[in-house]
Amino acid sequence: MDAAFAIPSRGGIDARGKAMAPTSSKQLIDTELPKAMDMTHHLNRLSKNRNPSSLKELYKYAAIPGMIPLGGGIPHPDVFPFEQLSALTLPVDSVSLDLPRVPEKAKQSLLSWLFGGGKRVDEISIPKYAPNPTATTVQLSTSLQYQAATGPPALPLFLREYVETVYKPAYADWDVLLNVGATDGWAKICQMLLEVGDAVLVEEWTYPGAENAFLPMECEMIPIRMDGEGVLPAHLDEVLGGWKEEERGGKKRPRVFYTIPTGQNPSGATMMGPRKKEVYDVCKKYDIIICEDEPYYTLYVGDWMPKGKKATAEEEHQIETEKKEGKEGKEAFLKALPPTYLTFDTDGRVIRMDTFSKTSCPGSRLGWFTTSPLFIERLTRATESQTQAPSGFATALTTTLLTHWGFDGYIRWLRGIKSTYKQRRDWIIDAIDDNFDLVLDGQEDVGSDEKRAVYDIQGLGKGATCYSKTVGVAEWDEKKGAVGSMKKGGKGPALVSFIPPTAGMFIFLAVHTSHHPKYPKLLLTQTPTEATRTLMDALWRQLAEHHVLVAPGWGFDARGEHSIGGPGIGYFRLSYSTLSYAQCRTAMKIFAEQLDKFFEVKK
Amino acid sequence: MDAAFAIPSRGGIDARGKAMAPTSSKQLIDTELPKAMDMTHHLNRLSKNRNPSSLKELYKYAAIPGMIPLGGGIPHPDVFPFEQLSALTLPVDSVSLDLPRVPEKAKQSLLSWLFGGGKRVDEISIPKYAPNPTATTVQLSTSLQYQAATGPPALPLFLREYVETVYKPAYADWDVLLNVGATDGWAKICQMLLEVGDAVLVEEWTYPGAENAFLPMECEMIPIRMDGEGVLPAHLDEVLGGWKEEERGGKKRPRVFYTIPTGQNPSGATMMGPRKKEVYDVCKKYDIIICEDEPYYTLYVGDWMPKGKKATAEEEHQIETEKKEGKEGKEAFLKALPPTYLTFDTDGRVIRMDTFSKTSCPGSRLGWFTTSPLFIERLTRATESQTQAPSGFATALTTTLLTHWGFDGYIRWLRGIKSTYKQRRDWIIDAIDDNFDLVLDGQEDVGSDEKRAVYDIQGLGKGATCYSKTVGVAEWDEKKGAVGSMKKGGKGPALVSFIPPTAGMFIFLAVHTSHHPKYPKLLLTQTPTEATRTLMDALWRQLAEHHVLVAPGWGFDARGEHSIGGPGIGYFRLSYSTLSYAQCRTAMKIFAEQLDKFFEVKK
Structure with missing residues (x-):
């Protein structure tokens, strides 16, 4: 397990516990947006104690052409037993955008629906050594080697385009970081923000898997009342505004809010933009970090229409447009998605968790954070000393598939998933x-x-x-x-x-x-x-x-x-x-x- | 991220903090060996606080044939975009057991050595839906779905045979548990055993990547002196026997020892059986948990012989036998391996970490613990709330490759790795x-x-x-x-x-x-x-x-x-x-x- 020398580091916490500027791999977009505010005071002791590798100079020299590398501790790719990986994958338009409400034949398999028994597949293939590789080439000799916690460069590039296009964060210097799925992501957030005994804001009905990350830390749940759209901003304000440490056995006011805004688990509630803005403003008022766990985000499918009920002209237009292939349909799909908390996040107080579990497969154990440079840097340190990079099999196959599909293709795939x-x-x-x-x-x-x-x-x-x-x-x-x-x-x-x-x-x-x-x-x-x-x-x-x-x-x-x-x-x-x-x-x-x-x- | 309902649980900690008997999936081998001693007092508060899922009854019913499952929260495998995975893999005998000391031509690639430019490969393939699957069948619809933390059943089966054959633990009820590599494994051990401010025994020269797991917890390193074979038992005894809390600012005597016994990082030292027995006895005396991190275990290659130096008859015999294919060569290889701490572990105080990083590839992010039922159960709880199962791409491909090779084939592969x-x-x-x-x-x-x-x-x-x-x-x-x-x-x-x-x-x-x-x-x-x-x-x-x-x-x-x-x-x-x-x-x-x-x- 000698990857310490293979992982480049960036940024850090100085002796006074303040964040130093990270050297983000994300090119700052030329923008009028503000930069994230300093949230260093939200880090717990464990997180502040994490140090970047002390061997930075090694990496600098390692990049020089002709260098003979005796510094690392990595195995030779020649003896990786995998010479080539291939996959038969579904085309982006595998799932129709106009699936029948009542199937003609109630078959077991969804795909047999779509292809009448036959099935179109593409083949993708990843060699051990690609000819003339660049920094973004996916090849097994790199993917199956130790990798930086940031993963193969092509994947964050893709994800940044996705975040920029679909989420439109309201500050400039956000970035993304891979994790091994949202359960891992949330556990790392808890280990970054929470001290033993802290209080954590949750929805009054919430996902028990998320509780397992902080209850063993003897943290207490503070449930916020909901309606069918999610938490009630007024109740959140009431709980935080009325918080008296002396009445709570000395417990400090919560600083962390865990929420599933879309297709909430278990309530199914989905919060739209105006409510999110209200919640965000309350969180800003009390300096709360919003952790939005969004596995079901692109599974936003809109209202159920009772059979026989006539849609309004506007509803009808949206339904028909979303059935269309091409740009018009794509834009209708994106427009229908609820705005995320990132869209309102001018401060950098949102940590968003996305996952490929529902859009590709849970077995990929692949997800990502979108948040401020400070949190990205601290989460990178935590990742290096725990999971390191996600599995190279998962990142190589996922990245190759996404590249094969292209950005618009991926959106088309998501539209098919929505359709099902x-x-x-x-x-x-x-x-x-x-x-x-x-x-x-x-x-x-x-x-x-x-x-x-x-x-x-x-x-x-x-x-x-x-x-x-x-x-x-x-x-x-x-x-x-x-x-x-x-x-x-x-x-x-x-x-x-x-x-x-x-x-x-x-x-x-x-x-x-x-x-x-x-x-x-x-x-x-x-x-x-x-x-x-x-x-x-x-x-x-x-x-x-x-x-x-x-x-x-x-x-x-x-x-x-x-x-x-x-x-x-x-x-x-x-x-x-x-x-x-x-x-x-x-x-x-x-x-x-x-x-x-x-x-x-x-x- | 709704895997809580897909993961069966076993065992637990009762209200008094004592371990309840776990329902191990390992069939106890009919043996005269003792069972592991109770080590519950070594668990930290965080680990004792972890609860198994409260929805056990759900799993019981879920297994009933004909049940319509509205309980889980998992995506449909039909819309996993991967229909089939294939890989070109190296045959077990790809690497010669008698590689030349001075190559005739100093080629860059090891493989071009072995095959004179040509290359034999096998093809393995994993469908989404296998015909007539059993519990141990590897298929993408299962591998790429949420999985239990214990991973696909076929993999632990293989690993148990490997542990039993190669390591021969000295107690009966040990088991294995997958992790996402030894860095993850060691981080989970620290989070199970260490409290903030504890002291941790390490080798006087040690792997900084391992320190990163406990130094942020404000734990102190207690270095033990080494010679060319590893730590000195006498110094370990001296440190532990002479430990005075009042001289150490109230710090308690360490309970955890981190060691890399084979090809130690960085010293290269390898500890053989007799020294390990001595160290084990000191650890038993002071009730120490030995955490052996063994990435280089099968890279034990024996003494360097200066050119021209004549080997003894015994050395010559071992060298020649190890060049042989088949049973005789295999047994010579196994005999030459240093005994592990598990071989002396009558108490269940050893937690061994193995990894596929050096024997397959680091990108698999796949390793495993071998330890007592108590530690396996607590580590399973931790795994469920953090990494869940390793990537299904990694476990599916690794398991299929191991099954394709077979047990003897895998040993032959390891012998080739040793040879290189x-x-x-x-x-x-x-x-x-x-x-x-x-x-x-x-x-x-x-x-x-x-x-x-x-x-x-x-x-x-x-x-x-x-x-x-x-x-x-x-x-x-x-x-x-x-x-x-x-x-x-x-x-x-x-x-x-x-x-x-x-x-x-x-x-x-x-x-x-x-x-x-x-x-x-x-x-x-x-x-x-x-x-x-x-x-x-x-x-x-x-x-x-x-x-x-x-x-x-x-x-x-x-x-x-x-x-x-x-x-x-x-x-x-x-x-x-x-x-x-x-x-x-x-x-x-x-x-x-x-x-x-x-x-x-x-x-």
Whole structure:
């Protein structure tokens, strides 16, 4: 493991703990934008203690032509057992931009859809030694050798163009740095910013995998209330403005906010530009670092349109334009994407995490940070002493594929991915629609204001509430349950509510446990939260035993006060990313049947 | 980044911080060996705080056939852009077991040697969907998907057979766990065992890349004296036995020892079995965890034999047997390997780090731990919240290659790698031999006992000392330098000394700075250490300007009292792993010329 001598270093922390100017490999774009503000005070002790290699002079000489290198400690590429790598890869336009809402034949494989059984593939190939290589040539003798933490030069070049074009950061001297996926990225951010015992801002429902990075550091989660678009700026302001160390056992006000703005895990919420600007301003006010984890960013697919509902002229135009190949379609796609926090980041207080897991494959273990030169430099130091560069197999193949596709080609590929996720989102929600009596917020009066608020479970008035379709009851009483004589088409209890997601791969489904006939009895011995958990566990097991496996919501609970959910409401997270059309249909049919049984709707 | 639901977990830490029995995926070998002792008290707070996923039940149901999976959060393999990976790979017998000491033609490429310009290659191929896959089938739909931290099942199976056959651990319930290379492995060990401010035992000369894992944690290095075989057990015992917290500012006795036993970086020292047993016993006495970092293990190539020196009958037999293909040669190779610390580890206090960086390629970013079930379980938890599984490109290609080669084939491949490193070791030392007047310890009297001890610079009496060959001086005075009339063939000052390495890729070369004519004058204003550094820096730059780039020794100094080196002796580390025969010859010719100039031997 002697890569220390192979890795060039840049920048550093001086004796007073202030950041020295890094020699960024990114050419500063000639721009009127401000430079990032100094955020050195956010670094923890561990990060400040990291030193660049003391052997800089070695690298300077190593670059001189004719130098005989006895300085490094690297194996000879001749004895790398791989002489050439090849891959059969999908063309950028493999996935149609106009996939059918209802497939003619419910085949298992998506690709068999697209090619009618045949399949077009390209071949890419990477030799051990390329003829006349330049600094950006991908060849195995370089890729499979020790590499700088910054990875093969061609990849950051590509990513910088992508960030510049798609994200448009609001300051000048941002840069990118590879990591081995967002889990690694977030762990490195925590190890750079957090001290033991710190408080971390999170969404009230959040990804438990992210908690695993800081909970072992004895850091505390401070959940911020959400609605269907993500966190509420007012609550964030309230928590930070009202923070009193003495009331919090001496705990300092949080400085770090972890968020998944697009297709949030688990809630499915997607935050658009105006809300992000509000959140950013609160974060600026209290000097918060925003860590945006965006695995589902390009899986933004827009609103679900109920079958038969007529789109507005504007909606229709966007839908039709996005089906077009070429420049017009590309621009419509880019325009539809939510602006990122980077777009509002004039200070350099955003650390964005991107990953190839959803746009290429999770096995690449390849992602990148976009952030200020200070954070890039400190994360580079951390990378050198931990993961070093990502796997050369992953970077060589990914870089070669991206170069083969080209920038516009990659955008076309992303549009195809969007197309499949839109199709799958529609499949599952159509299946829910077909198996339940589905009422959209505002579409039908559900009774009192209080009741309406419960059903509009994630705010925004964009929710859907599901009633039993197969059997109704004449009347339904909140306390007694079903009463009176059964009548087909009558309205039973509201069973589940959700907001049709506009991005990602999840439906966060609220189950109205308070409508369960046993709920009142359970309340005699249990708290509402306990009673809900009791019922949700039973329902979860019942579904699993009928071969429908969903993720229980409690695993995502950041354990604060809830705006989404609360007493009498339990959650499931339903992922629709891998289901076939047939599986969607079957799963939702079973789901509806089992809910009927569970709620004892069928008398 | 929603892999939390894809990763099965096992074991854990109970509420009292004691390890619960992990459900090891390794089938315990029916053996009389003891089980690992409980080492829970060595875990740091961070590691004890790591919890396994709370959603275990999900995994249980997920395995049921016919289950419709809405629980995970994973992308569909159909839209992974890679349909097939292929590689042209070298056959196991690509490298001859009997490479020539002096090549007929000094070609640049090793392979052109072996195949006379032509090249045999095999082709391996990995489809996205394999027909009739089993749990150990490698296919891209699995490899490029989220994977358990334990990686593709076929790889640990292979590694366990390798560990069992080659290392023979002395306790029963050891297991292996993948990491993304030894740098990552060691960082994870530090994060599992060390608290801020702890002391860590290291070799007196050590790898700075390893220091970068714990120095930022404000841990202190405690260097242990070495000779040419590695650390001295007596000094280790002395340091640990004499540890007084009150004399160390309250610092606790170290519990962790970092060591590179084979082809040590930078000293090149290799520790054989008897010494390891002694060190192990001292570590057992003081309850020390031994972390053995073994990138160069299979690069153990045995003693350098001076040209013309006749081997003993036993040496001759080993040399000839190792040239043989088949079982006999394989067993001779395995027998020659130094026993590892695992071989003596009855307690489960060794954490061994292996890597594919030197046996396959660094770009694989693939290595593994071998250690006790407790440490494996805690490292698995850490892996899940950081790197997750290694890149699926790396594991798929490596596993497929290993399976294609088979176990015996892999051993044959390692023997070829050994053959090339032996050849290169011989090239560089022969080049030194040819460009200097080289005197081996014991071969010629160098004067007083005191002087002899200085030249036998790393103990063991196995060193070589180099005098100027081109020009001698009649007499040489320690204070005045060269005196009297010049006489061809006379003995000048001893310039450099070293032990010809038996493993790895480094020569640790002692420069006798005290023999420099300016040394006495420098001592008027500088300490011996400063004077040596002054001269070494000047010599390093002089060599670099003449296109010979070596690593300065001070970068490896653990800053303790030295057994290797000391006042009047500076060090360079010379790596010979990537040099061609011609480069070895040129580099050592320049080196000898520049040393003559530097020491002003040539009058």
